[in-house]
Amino acid sequence: MPTLQLQQFLQSTGAISAVQAVEISASFSLRHLSRHDFLLQAGQVSDTYFFISRGLLRSFALDPDGTEVTTGLAGPGQVVFEVASFFNRTPSLEYIQALTDCEGWCLSYQQLNELFHARSEFREFGRGVLVRGFAALKARMLATITESASARYEHLLQAHPELLLHVPLKYIASYLGITDTSLSRIRKAGGKK
Amino acid sequence: MPTLQLQQFLQSTGAISAVQAVEISASFSLRHLSRHDFLLQAGQVSDTYFFISRGLLRSFALDPDGTEVTTGLAGPGQVVFEVASFFNRTPSLEYIQALTDCEGWCLSYQQLNELFHARSEFREFGRGVLVRGFAALKARMLATITESASARYEHLLQAHPELLLHVPLKYIASYLGITDTSLSRIRKAGGKK
DNA sequence: CTGATTTCTTGCCAAATGGCAAGCGGCAGG
DNA sequence: CCTGCCGCTTGCCATTTGGCAAGAAATCAG
Helix, strand or coil, X not given: CCCHHHHXXXXXXXXXCHHHHHHHHXXXXXXXECCCCEXXXXXXXXXXXXXXXXXXXXXXXXXXXXXEEEEEEECCCCEECCHHHHHHCCECCEEEEEXXXXXXXXXXHHHHHHHHHHCHHHHHHHHHHHHHHHHHHHHHHHHHHHCCHHHHHHHHHHHXXXXXXXXXXXXXXXXXXXXXXXXXXXXXXXCCC | CCXXXXXXXXXXXXXXXXXXXXXXXXXXXXXXXXXXXXXXXXXXXXXXXEEEEECCEEEEEECCCCCEEEEEEECCCCEECXXXXXXXXXXXXXXXXECCCEEEEEEEHHHHHHHHHHCHHHHHHHHHHHHHHHHHHXXXXXXXXXXXXXXXXXXXXXXXXCHHHHCCHHHHHHHHCCCHHHHHHXXXXXXXX
């Protein structure tokens, strides 16, 4: 099984050795998602810790009016799951949906917990993933406050140009905190910021 | 020592029993901060896991222009530390400063890690704290995108009316993602949102 | 292949927010 | 005291962003 990407990911926090990564990766199971499939729906308890090896996923919530708000975008090399729902075993407020056909490796809550108990290095890794996600969200929050919409768009493009190929404009817009109309105008204005 | 608040906090995630809370709380040491003291400065490695028993603290970052942006506000019953710096042992990008005289209980990184190794229930607790903080930040991010500035202000007031007493307007404004001028106008407009 | 839907753009105007500067009032330190 | 800084407000106007609607373009499903 081509678990190389997964093994590299397991080593990415520095807590897990190459040998350990091979052993741990054996606990994951392969899963495919078709475009538009939901990995998680609001009301369910998130029970899949999903490492993406191929494809793009989007998480979103509904605001009081029922409008979808994109809360996250993820591609190969990232894990997706709803942190609060997964660890607290509470119903999720968010949806996670495949934007393209996807392939990845997953663990259930129970499997992850068993690994946590059995392997302290995997615990460390798990914490590292949480901390990384936390820091990324803080950075995004800060950018939302300090940068203009067009600057945030430019940065997203530089960091993840692949998104533009498969993610409808409106999803990117709500991720950036603006409307699709505004994003269209920002793109028209082009490089001149 | 009046560690009651701390013990209650330790029990708040459900992972730690009352008896365990008493034992664990003994590892914390009391610390006082005077108004304007820094618990952490940018460039330092966050090494204090600080549970607030009295007083208010503010965390902030500097944007490229050198303007302070309030990234967090915390009071009694909350812990403050810079997650990424603390766990990754990297220099912090943020400052944490006392807005009023403060009292609280703290652990160093080493002490916290020793407790993690010695006590699985404290590990669970630690994860719970991280997850809680993560969920709170996600909620704040979502509100920043979906709600108007005045709505965000009203909600902050309802949730933490005590802040208004000790936190200068400009700090609250940058926490909400607006200028102090705009916040002043929002307050003038009053209840009518 | 083709009709239907979704996605994207654009024009017009309104609403929200920012930038700057002046002014006021209180509080702190000399 | 009294003086100076700090915090807050306010007026004026510019900029950003949103709401709505129409139309063009791309994409999807049968």
